[in-house]
Structure formats: structure tokens, C-alpha cells
Amino acid sequence: MEVITDRVEMNRIVKNHKYKAKTIGFVPTMGFLHEGHLSLVKKAKQDNDITIMSIFVNPTQFGPNEDFETYPRDFERDRRLAENAGVNYLFAPSVDEMYPNEMGNQLSVMKRTNVLCGKSREGHFDGVITVLSKLFHIVIPDKAYFGKKDAQQIAVVEGLVHDYFFPIEIVAVETVREKDGLAKSSRNVYLSVDERREAPALYKSLELAKNVILNGEKSPAKIREKIKEYIQKNTSGIIDYIEIYSYPALEPIANIHGKVIIALAVKFSKARLIDNIIMELEQ
Amino acid sequence: MEVITDRVEMNRIVKNHKYKAKTIGFVPTMGFLHEGHLSLVKKAKQDNDITIMSIFVNPTQFGPNEDFETYPRDFERDRRLAENAGVNYLFAPSVDEMYPNEMGNQLSVMKRTNVLCGKSREGHFDGVITVLSKLFHIVIPDKAYFGKKDAQQIAVVEGLVHDYFFPIEIVAVETVREKDGLAKSSRNVYLSVDERREAPALYKSLELAKNVILNGEKSPAKIREKIKEYIQKNTSGIIDYIEIYSYPALEPIANIHGKVIIALAVKFSKARLIDNIIMELEQ
Numbered sequence: 001m002e003v004i005t006d007r008v009e010m011n012r013i014v015k016n017h018k019y020k021a022k023t024i025g026f027v028p029t030m031g032f033l034h035e036g037h038l039s040l041v042k043k044a045k046q047d048n049d050i051t052i053m054s055i056f057v058n059p060t061q062f063g064p065n066e067d068f069e070t071y072p073r074d075f076e077r078d079r080r081l082a083e084n085a086g087v088n089y090l091f092a093p094s095v096d097e098m099y100p101n102e103m104g105n106q107l108s109v110m111k112r113t114n115v116l117c118g119k120s121r122e123g124h125f126d127g128v129i130t131v132l133s134k135l136f137h138i139v140i141p142d143k144a145y146f147g148k149k150d151a152q153q154i155a156v157v158e159g160l161v162h163d164y165f166f167p168i169e170i171v172a173v174e175t176v177r178e179k180d181g182l183a184k185s186s187r188n189v190y191l192s193v194d195e196r197r198e199a200p201a202l203y204k205s206l207e208l209a210k211n212v213i214l215n216g217e218k219s220p221a222k223i224r225e226k227i228k229e230y231i232q233k234n235t236s237g238i239i240d241y242i243e244i245y246s247y248p249a250l251e252p253i254a255n256i257h258g259k260v261i262i263a264l265a266v267k268f269s270k271a272r273l274i275d276n277i278i279m280e281l282e283q
Numbered sequence: 284m285e286v287i288t289d290r291v292e293m294n295r296i297v298k299n300h301k302y303k304a305k306t307i308g309f310v311p312t313m314g315f316l317h318e319g320h321l322s323l324v325k326k327a328k329q330d331n332d333i334t335i336m337s338i339f340v341n342p343t344q345f346g347p348n349e350d351f352e353t354y355p356r357d358f359e360r361d362r363r364l365a366e367n368a369g370v371n372y373l374f375a376p377s378v379d380e381m382y383p384n385e386m387g388n389q390l391s392v393m394k395r396t397n398v399l400c401g402k403s404r405e406g407h408f409d410g411v412i413t414v415l416s417k418l419f420h421i422v423i424p425d426k427a428y429f430g431k432k433d434a435q436q437i438a439v440v441e442g443l444v445h446d447y448f449f450p451i452e453i454v455a456v457e458t459v460r461e462k463d464g465l466a467k468s469s470r471n472v473y474l475s476v477d478e479r480r481e482a483p484a485l486y487k488s489l490e491l492a493k494n495v496i497l498n499g500e501k502s503p504a505k506i507r508e509k510i511k512e513y514i515q516k517n518t519s520g521i522i523d524y525i526e527i528y529s530y531p532a533l534e535p536i537a538n539i540h541g542k543v544i545i546a547l548a549v550k551f552s553k554a555r556l557i558d559n560i561i562m563e564l565e566q
Contacts, residue, residue, distance in 0.1 A: 011450050019304035104394030104442040105412060111387030129388060137448040159387040165420040167294050 001083040003090045007098070007138045010091050014052070014140050022049035026141030028132065031055035031092075032072040032186035033081045036176040040145040041085040043173050052139050053082050054091040056098060061127030072186055091139065098134060107133060109156055112250040116152045116263050117274065120240050128153060129160045136166055144168055149175040149183045151261055151276045155248040175275075177203065183275045190271035194236070199273060201234035202266055206277045209262050213279065218255040220244040223262070231266060240265035240272060247278050257281055284366040286373045290381070290421045293374050297335070297423050305332040309424030311415065314338035315355040315469035316364045319459040323428040324368040326456050335422050336365050337374040339381060344410030355469055374422065381417060390416060392439055395533040399435045399546050400557065403523050411436060412443045419449055427451055432458040432466045434544055434559045438531040458558075460486065466558045473554035477519070482556060484517035485549055489560045492545050496562065501538040503527040506545070514549060523548035523555060530561050540564055 004010045014024060025044030029037050037053075044051045055078055062068035075092065082090050109125045112118065118125050136144070146154050154172050161168055176184045181203035182196075191199055205227045212223055224242045231239060246253050247261040263276035287293045297307060308327030312320050320336075327334045338361055345351035358375065365373050392408045395401065401408050419427070429437050437455050444451055459467045464486035465479075474482055488510045495506055507525045514522060529536050530544040546559035 007448060011448075015450070018301055021302035101445070103446045104392065105446045106391045106393050107447075108389045108391065109387065110389050133447045137450055140450065162384070163386045163388045164390075164416045165290060165294075167298070167420055167423065 023142045026144045027053045034184040036184040052089045053087045058131040187271040195268045198235035202275045205230040237266035306425045309427045310336045317467040319467040335372045336370045341414040470554040478551045481518040488513040520549035
């Protein structure tokens, strides 16, 4: 595995592979890798000749009061994990390399941004699509891999690719979970022992909601109430949101039908965790 | 020459050439071709294995009171001219093909937009960079060719490519002029006989300004005044703007120094014409 920090060199390497008709799979990450990321690499390796992972904690997708400074980082560990997983190139640019100058053009998400994490994290998805546009032009992937845990991110990125005709296929990969159901996340390390014990309640509340729906409940409000009760009873976390929307449009629905996402975010003392399930009901 | 109207097919063709290590030169146009466009094709053919021209009158770069509906179009003539010039693929999509859905993301120019054509044509450059982002992803050129007549457009497009790391080199080609100095433009056909006789005064006024500067005049205000007098004396047109800025930053300057653009736009009865010269003075 080669570690590349220069965007021009990364782009030159990719172009050389393209000239040899090699396909490129891309796994963009913010590092502090876990099995979720490695499952994306596994899929990318199955589908493509060359697998490139990026590690870049992107400042423009963090708000002023968020955890950019304290976001967990361990490059040596990440390098080892990426190499063992079979990544061919690890692209790890500096902030200056990705944002060399004040930008004169702005990319903004107009749809799907006023809900879920977009509501509580203002500007977050503008930062996500800005950095992904840059990364997509450097890495020129045929396919890019994202975890379903970040379901809103996948919807937003698919919107970006669709709007601007990026010649890239977005591949959504199942959320990897701990044995007790907690979704793998780089931020899980910031849970206290007690919080870690409580955290599986997030996914359990979503499974509970799923059963309630399968038993015929159609009211989003009632389902949200049940999730809320379960989380408040079983955790010390503070609920940021519990929402139910159509998917991937992320629009409000009066009653449960078609493809829906049930998503939540809960703040613990040092970590804000998110999780979701997507269900497709018969019309 | 092959005419392509489907963006997916165009993209597939390009990728096949890329897999054979062919380089792609791209000439984006709005059609109604003149020698200016053909000089871009000539340069593209010199530099690349494959030359692609697009013809697309982009609605999003026209304002509500502008000439989108009446912009001159003659596809059969353009097809013949492009083929004779040696274009390999002519990409001519419909509006629906380029804007299949309401967009969920917005690309906006934040710099260089409040001057020159950006001031009198609100949203114009947002439309330009939106359609070019789409076209660049479809055609995936190594180099893209633009005429220096649209100097602000070149500065804006270079800003876009630079901000988002499009792996594309922007090539600026000299303005092609009629024998009497009038810059070639698709809109020249809308000049009346009298206006056509007057129109060379635009370039003559810029040459006059150049001489005044070379003779030591440093005041942008005074130079603009001289241009204004010349145009008012020699044409029936209404001046939209006469401006002098640093180039390519397009920022106001207190006195003439370094690299500057002198640019103007003049409205005739049915056509608004633009022209400019760029000068580099010793510091």
C-alpha cells in the first residue's frame, strides 16, 4: 500500500491506472477506522481493480461548536488497518492540501437538508458535498462506497452525483454492528462505560419501531413516541431527533407507506450517536 | 463525426477512449458557430487525440429578460461546420437531457461576479458553472477551450476548476476578429446594417485606451472616460459598462499596474456586444 498526501500525485497515479483500463473503487473516510469502514473496503475490492481509501477529517463539515478538534485520530493504526484490508492507495492530505485558498465558488445542498442531521448540524452537508466533489475529482473513482449508517449522507451524495452527472456509482453498504446491535462508529470510543452499556438501546428502539409498524401502526407520531419512551427509559442520553421520512426523498409523511427511514440521534456526555433503519412496505 | 444527444452514451464513448489512453479536448459552445469557435477546435485538435464539441444553449445562464428564446440557432449549419473543422463527436443534448429534474444542489459564484457581465446579468455565471460542471463530468476532457472574448467567463471557470480540483486544463484562445476589428460573436447577426458599420468602434476604443495607457495614463477613471467618449461619438449603442480591473482576480484598481483587463459591453437595438483587451504592464 502506498500513502499519498499530494493531490496532484494522487490524480496522476489514478490517471495512469485509467489509461490501463483499470477500475477504481473509492472509500472516503475521516479515519479512526472500524469494521464499518473495512466492510466498505472489502466490497470495493470485490468490485474494482484498484481500491483507494482517503482519510481526511474535513473541517468544513463541522460546525463551530462541534468536535473537529477532538475527533479521534490515529493515523498509524489506520495505516495498518487499511494495509491489512488490502487498500492499494491511502490518500491522506492535509487541510491546506484540500483547501489551499479561500474558495470563490460555493456548493450548497438545497433539498433534504432541513431534516435529521442537517437540521441540528447547519452547513454540515454543504461541507460534505464540497469535500466529496474535490475528492471525486482527485480520485476519479468508478464506484464510491458509503455506509448506510449515514443514510442522509448517502441520499445527499446521490443527489449531488445525479445533479452534476458525476460519472460515479454510489454504493451503499449495510451498517456493521457490534454483537449487541450498536452501530460501529469512530465516536463510540467517547462513550463512558455506563453509556456504552446503554447505547445498544438506540438500535433496539428502532427494531421495536419496526415491529410496531409490521403489526400495523401507521402513525409516524405514535411510532416516534414509542422510540422516545424506550430511549428515555433505557439510556441517560439526550434525544437530538427521532424522525420518520420517505426515503431517499427525506420528505415528511402523514402515514407509514412505501420506503421509509426511521432515524435518530442521541447525545451522550462526549459523543453524539446516530442510527437508522430503512423499511420498504407494500403499497 | 458522430452526433450524440444522450449524456450516458457520450460518457460511455469518452470512457472507452480513455481506456485506450486517448486524450480528450473539449470545446463547449452554444452553437451558431463562427470562426472564433473554429479556432478553438483547431487548437483542441493540435493538442488532443479526440476533439468533442458541445452545442447547448443553456437556459440557466440567461436571465428572465434576456435572449434565450431568440438566441440564434442553426443546427444543420453548425453540424456541417463542426464536421469540416474535424470535430470527432458533436454532443448536442436537449434541455431535458441536461436538466432532467429540479436540482437539489446549487453551485454559486461568490467571487468575481459583481463586476462586468456578472453585474448586469444576475445569476449568469451560476448558470455557466452549473452547466460546465455537468458537461465536464459527461465529457471528462483533459483540456477545455474557451475564447478570450469571454474573459470573465474564463476567470470564473478557472476559479471553478481550481476550487474543486477538476482534473482539467483550461486553455484560453485569442479572440478572432473580423478584418475591421469587430470580435466574432454569434450575436453579430442581430446588428442592423448601420450598427454593423459602427460596431468596430468597440475594439477601436479599446485600442485607443491601450495607447493612452502606453503613453503613461494611470487613472482608470480617465481611461474609461476616453472610451466612453469614443463609443458615444462613433456608435448609436447604449453603454452597459466600461470597466478596468486587475486580471484574473477582477478587483478594482486605483491606478493602472500589473495585469489588467479593459472590458466593455454595449447594447445595440437587438444585440448586446462585449469585448475586452488584457494588458500586462511592467510593475
